[in-house]
Amino acid sequence: MAEENIVEVSDLSFSYDAARAVLTEISLVIPRGKVVAIMGGSGCGKTTLLRLIGGALRPTGGEVRVFGQLVNQMTQDELFDLRRRMSMLFQFGALFTDMSTFDNVAFQMREHTALPEAIIRDLVLMKLHAVGLRGAQHLMPAELSGGMARRVALARAIALDPELMMYDEPFAGLDPISLGVIGQLIRTLNDALGATSIVVTHDVQESLKIVDYIYFISDGRIVAQGAPAQVKASTAPFVHQFVWGEADGPVPFHYPAPQYRDDLTGAAAQ
Amino acid sequence: MTRVAALLIGVGSRVTGMVWRLGFAARFFWATLRHTGTAFRRFDLTVRELYFAGVLSLIIIAVSGLFVGMVLGLQGYETLARYGSSEALGVLVALSLVRELGPVVAALLFASRAGSAITAEIGLMKATEQLDAMEMMAVDPVARVVAPRFWGGVLSMPLLAALFSAMGIFGGYLVGVVLIGVDPGQFWSQMQAAVDFGHDVLNGVIKSVVFGIAVTWIAVFEGYDAPPTAEGVSRATTRTVVTSSLAILAIDFVLTAFMFRGA
Numbered sequence: 001m002a003e004e005n006i007v008e009v010s011d012l013s014f015s016y017d018a019a020r021a022v023l024t025e026i027s028l029v030i031p032r033g034k035v036v037a038i039m040g041g042s043g044c045g046k047t048t049l050l051r052l053i054g055g056a057l058r059p060t061g062g063e064v065r066v067f068g069q070l071v072n073q074m075t076q077d078e079l080f081d082l083r084r085r086m087s088m089l090f091q092f093g094a095l096f097t098d099m100s101t102f103d104n105v106a107f108q109m110r111e112h113t114a115l116p117e118a119i120i121r122d123l124v125l126m127k128l129h130a131v132g133l134r135g136a137q138h139l140m141p142a143e144l145s146g147g148m149a150r151r152v153a154l155a156r157a158i159a160l161d162p163e164l165m166m167y168d169e170p171f172a173g174l175d176p177i178s179l180g181v182i183g184q185l186i187r188t189l190n191d192a193l194g195a196t197s198i199v200v201t202h203d204v205q206e207s208l209k210i211v212d213y214i215y216f217i218s219d220g221r222i223v224a225q226g227a228p229a230q231v232k233a234s235t236a237p238f239v240h241q242f243v244w245g246e247a248d249g250p251v252p253f254h255y256p257a258p259q260y261r262d263d264l265t266g267a268a269a270q
Numbered sequence: 271m272t273r274v275a276a277l278l279i280g281v282g283s284r285v286t287g288m289v290w291r292l293g294f295a296a297r298f299f300w301a302t303l304r305h306t307g308t309a310f311r312r313f314d315l316t317v318r319e320l321y322f323a324g325v326l327s328l329i330i331i332a333v334s335g336l337f338v339g340m341v342l343g344l345q346g347y348e349t350l351a352r353y354g355s356s357e358a359l360g361v362l363v364a365l366s367l368v369r370e371l372g373p374v375v376a377a378l379l380f381a382s383r384a385g386s387a388i389t390a391e392i393g394l395m396k397a398t399e400q401l402d403a404m405e406m407m408a409v410d411p412v413a414r415v416v417a418p419r420f421w422g423g424v425l426s427m428p429l430l431a432a433l434f435s436a437m438g439i440f441g442g443y444l445v446g447v448v449l450i451g452v453d454p455g456q457f458w459s460q461m462q463a464a465v466d467f468g469h470d471v472l473n474g475v476i477k478s479v480v481f482g483i484a485v486t487w488i489a490v491f492e493g494y495d496a497p498p499t500a501e502g503v504s505r506a507t508t509r510t511v512v513t514s515s516l517a518i519l520a521i522d523f524v525l526t527a528f529m530f531r532g533a
Contacts, residue, residue, distance in 0.1 A: 054406055080408040087406070094403035097395075111409050 005029040006067060006164055006196040007053055013061035014045075014052060022048050023220045025062065030164075035190050035197040037207045039242065040217035046200040047091075049217070050166050053198070054088060055079045066164065084112060087162035091169040093153035095141040101128070101152050102137040108159045127155040131185060147178025151185070158189055164196050165189070171203040179203070183210050204243050208232065216242065218250070295491050298412075302490065305410070305417040315414070319422025323384040323486075327430055330383055331376055335367075335434035338375060339441025342366055346442070347450055359452050360461035363442030364435075368465060368474045369530070372435030374522050377481035379434075380427055381514040385489035388419050389510040392493025393503035401494075416490045423489065427482025428475050435474070473529045480521060485514040 007030035014023040022045045030036050040046050051057045052064055055071045064071040066082060074082065095104050105124045109115055115123070128134045131151040141149060150170065157165065167186060171179050187210040190197045201207050207214070208228045216224040216239060224231075224239045231239060241249030258268035309316045346362040392415060395401050401411040439461075446452040465471065489510045496506035 056402065056405065076410075080410070083406060083408040088403070090399045090403055092398070094399035096400055096403075097398070108407050108409075111407070111414075 004032045006032050007198070008065040009049075009053070009062070010065075011062035012049075012052065012059050012064060014048060014057065014059050021220055023052075023059075023217075026217070026220075026222055027062075028215050028222065028225075030196060030198055032196050033190075033194065034212040035187060035199060035210060037199045037201060037211040037214045038217060039200075039202060039204065039207065039214055041202060041242075044217050045220045046202075046217055047168055050088070050168055050198065050200050054086065054166060055082065084160065085162060086164040086166065087157040087160070088166040089150075089153055089157045089168065089170055091172055092146075093141075093149040095144075095149055095153055095156070097141050099141075100137070101133065101139050101141070101144070104141070104152060105156045105159055107156065112160065123159070124155075127159055128152075130158070130189065131155045132181075145178075147174050147181070150174065150178070150182055154182070154185060154189070158193060161193055162195060165198070167197065167199045167201070169201055170199060171201055171206050179206055183207075186210055204245075208243075291495070294495070295487075298491050298494065299487055301412050302416050302420050302487070305413040306421065308413040309417040309421040312418075315418035316421050316425070319419045320426055323380075323388065323419070323423045324426030324430060327380060327383045327426070328433070330379055331430045331434050332437050334375065334379055335372075335437030336441040338371055338434075339363060339367065339438030339443075340445045341441075342371075342438065343442040343445030343450075347446055347452065356452055357456035358460055358464075359442065359446045360439075360457035361464040363446070364439055364461045364465050365470060367435040367438040367442075368470050370474075370522070370526070372438065373431045373474050373477040373481055374518060376431040376434040377427065377478065377485055377518045378515055380423075380430060380482075381485045381489075381518065382511050384423060384426070385485045385510050385514050386507045388423065388486065388489040389493040389496070389507045390503060392416070392419070392490060393496035393498075393506050396494065396496060397498040397500070397503055399498075412494075416494060420486050420490050423486030424479070424482040427485070428478040431474070431478035431481075473525075476529075477522065477525050480525065481518050484517045484521060488514045488517065 007028075009029070010027045012023060012026040013021060015021040026049065028038075038046050038049060048057065052059055053066060053071070055064075055066075055074060059072060067085060069078075069082060071079070071082070095101075096107065099107065102124055105127050106120050109120045109123060113120075125134055125137070128137055131154050133148060133151055133155065136144065136148060136152070141152070144152060154170075165186075170182050170186060174182060183206045186197060186199060189195070199207060199211060208231065211228060213227055214225060214231050215222050218238055224234065224236050226234065231243060234240060234243070238250045240246070247253050257263065262268040342363045343359065346359050346366075347356055350356045350358055350362065392401075395411075395415065401415065404411045404414060443454075443457065447454045447457050492506040492510045492513070496502045
């Protein structure tokens with residue numbers, strides 16, 4: 001079972017409307033126990049891919065299998081059963097603002113289990129301790145810094161020990177210390193829980209330290225893939241531009257536009 | 271020719287858009303009703319919403335009711351005194367409030383105080399991905415967030431309307447009896463004789479229940495359907511107040527026509 005793939009995506013296509021495809025013929029696998037990064041520039045369809053895996057969106061072509069089950073045609077009840085085995089960390093945490101840190105972490109336990117409150121309390125404190133925020137249990141989300149909120153959201157995401165963790169831009173908008181902390185937590189929690197993780201990000205340097213494998217997406221297609229060492233050594237133009245953060249390359253600096261001169265002289269409008 | 275075609279296409283797409291949205295609202299209403307069980311099985315969630323929609327609206331409802339009743343007392347006395355029947359002031363104040371002003375004005379106030387808050391809260395929960403997060407945790411937001419708010423609003427509305435009417439009658443008493451000097455015995459006894467429980471009070475309660483359903487339905491739907499941006503939420507909040515105010519007045523006319531056909 002060690003080689004079992006938790007997620008299998010084959011020939012997946014998705015578009016909101018017929019005019020513009022968001023994802024085109026994506027195929028990838030996420031093996032059990034691994035931390036896999038999906039990278040690409042802003043707006044390349046990374047988050048959409050995550051939502052397709054979670055069943056929040058329905059693909060227009062191809063299929064998504066999670067734990068061997070076909071996600072495409074599930075009813076809401078089947079989806080909810082599946083989602084009890086997975087968890088997602090949203091970009092800005094998405095903490096429930098009307099609940100304290102403690103209640104946020106306890107939310108799923110109270111919704112999905114019949115555990116007595118005393119046990120829930122112990123479990124919540126353990127989860128909060130794992131992210132270093134046991135002392136912040138009484139604070140409201142508005143009283144937390146961005147990095148703390150992300151960690152509370154992480155504690156909430158691991159509340160029921162999910163088998164599959166999905167992270168949507170976990171590093172966005174964090175200071176270097178919080179960034180390192182979140183990176184390490186993703187890795188250690190994955191290994192401690194025996195989970196499998198998908199990290200959608202554009203933070204190359206941080207992810208290269210913690211992930212096992214990387215897929216690059218550009219314009220809705222997978223353009224490159226490999227282990228961190230291969231990626232660093234890659235001479236493929238897109239990967240090189242992305243990893244070294246160059247302003248121009250296969251991903252152009254300019255949004256498609258008419259000739260500069262034509263635009264300024266008004267020739268383009270005619 | 272192309273301009274006419276463009277105009278027709280524009281009108282057509284707006285109409286289909288509206289019909290589509292109305293259909294979604296109806297399906298959403300049905301989904302909310304299906305989760306009624308959750309709202310009552312986990313009554314603590316609904317009690318919380320009763321507090322936010324109902325208890326926190328008490329002051330505005332009580333004070334407005336008092337003033338509306340006082341104005342009714344003044345204006346009613348003015349008119350009734352011309353015909354020498356100022357002792358019927360109690361009847362006038364009570365019937366106006368119980369049949370019409372109580373349910374209608376309380377519902378209008380409820381729409382702007384609680385309805386807008388419900389829309390803004392659900393809209394912001396959507397904008398900050400809290401509803402998405404809930405769905406990813408296998409918890410249905412319609413059951414957990416929408417249904418308790420809906421039933422909290424629906425249960426509060428008749429209680430608030432009753433309070434509005436009671437405060438209004440007290441206001442009418444203050445102005446008519448205490449200030450102007452109408453005979454208190456006449457004021458109360460005529461009111462008691464003329465106000466029928468089934469025909470007047472119960473119909474007023476039915477109105478307030480219907481208004482409660484309409485206002486809260488519009489409020490939760492607008493919040494749930496709001497575009498997840500600051501502008502989207504602010505527009506949805508405005509739409510809640512405007513749509514539910516118009517709905518209250520239109521429904522009131524229809525209900526009144528059915529309930530009090532010149533009888």
